[in-house]
Amino acid sequence: MAEEKHEKDINRYSVSRFNMFKECPMKHHYAYVEQLPEPDNEYTLAGRLVHQAIEYILKGKDVEEVYQEWYEAVDTGKLSLPRDQLEYTINQYFTYYYHDYNTEDTILVEHEFNYQLEGDDYFNGKIDQVYMKNGFVGVRDIKSTRQQLKYTRDDVYANNQLLTYVPPTEQLIDAKVNFIEIDEIRLAKLADEVPLIQRGKPSTDKENLSLVTADLYRAELERQNLLDDPKYARVLEFLEQRGHPLFNRVAVQLSNRDLLDTNEEENQNIYKAASLDIKYKLKDKQKCFMCPYRNICMHDELAGGTKSREQLIENMR
Numbered sequence: 001m002a003e004e005k006h007e008k009d010i011n012r013y014s015v016s017r018f019n020m021f022k023e024c025p026m027k028h029h030y031a032y033v034e035q036l037p038e039p040d041n042e043y044t045l046a047g048r049l050v051h052q053a054i055e056y057i058l059k060g061k062d063v064e065e066v067y068q069e070w071y072e073a074v075d076t077g078k079l080s081l082p083r084d085q086l087e088y089t090i091n092q093y094f095t096y097y098y099h100d101y102n103t104e105d106t107i108l109v110e111h112e113f114n115y116q117l118e119g120d121d122y123f124n125g126k127i128d129q130v131y132m133k134n135g136f137v138g139v140r141d142i143k144s145t146r147q148q149l150k151y152t153r154d155d156v157y158a159n160n161q162l163l164t165y166v167p168p169t170e171q172l173i174d175a176k177v178n179f180i181e182i183d184e185i186r187l188a189k190l191a192d193e194v195p196l197i198q199r200g201k202p203s204t205d206k207e208n209l210s211l212v213t214a215d216l217y218r219a220e221l222e223r224q225n226l227l228d229d230p231k232y233a234r235v236l237e238f239l240e241q242r243g244h245p246l247f248n249r250v251a252v253q254l255s256n257r258d259l260l261d262t263n264e265e266e267n268q269n270i271y272k273a274a275s276l277d278i279k280y281k282l283k284d285k286q287k288c289f290m291c292p293y294r295n296i297c298m299h300d301e302l303a304g305g306t307k308s309r310e311q312l313i314e315n316m317r
């Protein structure tokens, strides 16, 4: 195999590397030991462009070039989402969070850090956003999805990535982090109308209403004089508590500061703990289906065939 150095430095540790090893040690081998290129798949491409569009807007850069990359990806079949989805999502996002972004000071955006470990090893990551609001500092992690929003406070408490990013963030900004936050974005479009069922009544099926806002549902109940009907009132209450169908921000306060002391020894322990939390899980069909190394992994020299391993790797570049 031709020796070629890719950006996956073997000494570089990261949360995504831990997660990859946990998901499949073979995949980790291809990515970090053989350092094969890892082309964007449909999901990583969409996520990367969402992050980039938000970054460009917060940094005052021209977001049009990110939209162009999205259009090209849709036109060439790399993305199976609407052509205007990114633009739509970003416009909705900044409208919805207009007040938040105007009342907080953004300190870091898409900031890459390298944190020295033992020997040549280092810990690497990219912090999506660090901001200050009312004198408190928060670390925000953006997640995009096509499914219904799902993050709860428990998920944020247990989020290894965010917790692992706290010490490097504190070192970078020379201040304590007070809370961590997940900023979940659904790549979909809001419903224009409430789905109606037989006899023209509003649907009460929560799945059916996943893209309907509480305001739209309330307006439909008003229009049909159904606001006082307990059956519909309960659905409206559910929609109000569920929140916006496309955006969900969940923050938790870091109350136990002893666990996240910024002293060096403690930090090393956090990384060690992250690396020990590895359990083997092989040949998960769903994961294999999505895996960028699938062709290499399934390649069998003895079975013959027209393509060599080198050719398959070349095709990935």
Ligand code: SF4
Residues within 6 Å of the ligand: 024, 025, 026, 027, 282, 283, 284, 287, 288, 289, 291, 292, 293, 294, 297, 298
């Ligand atoms: S195809 Fe499956 S077993 Fe092979 S590297 Fe990918 S996830 Fe692992």
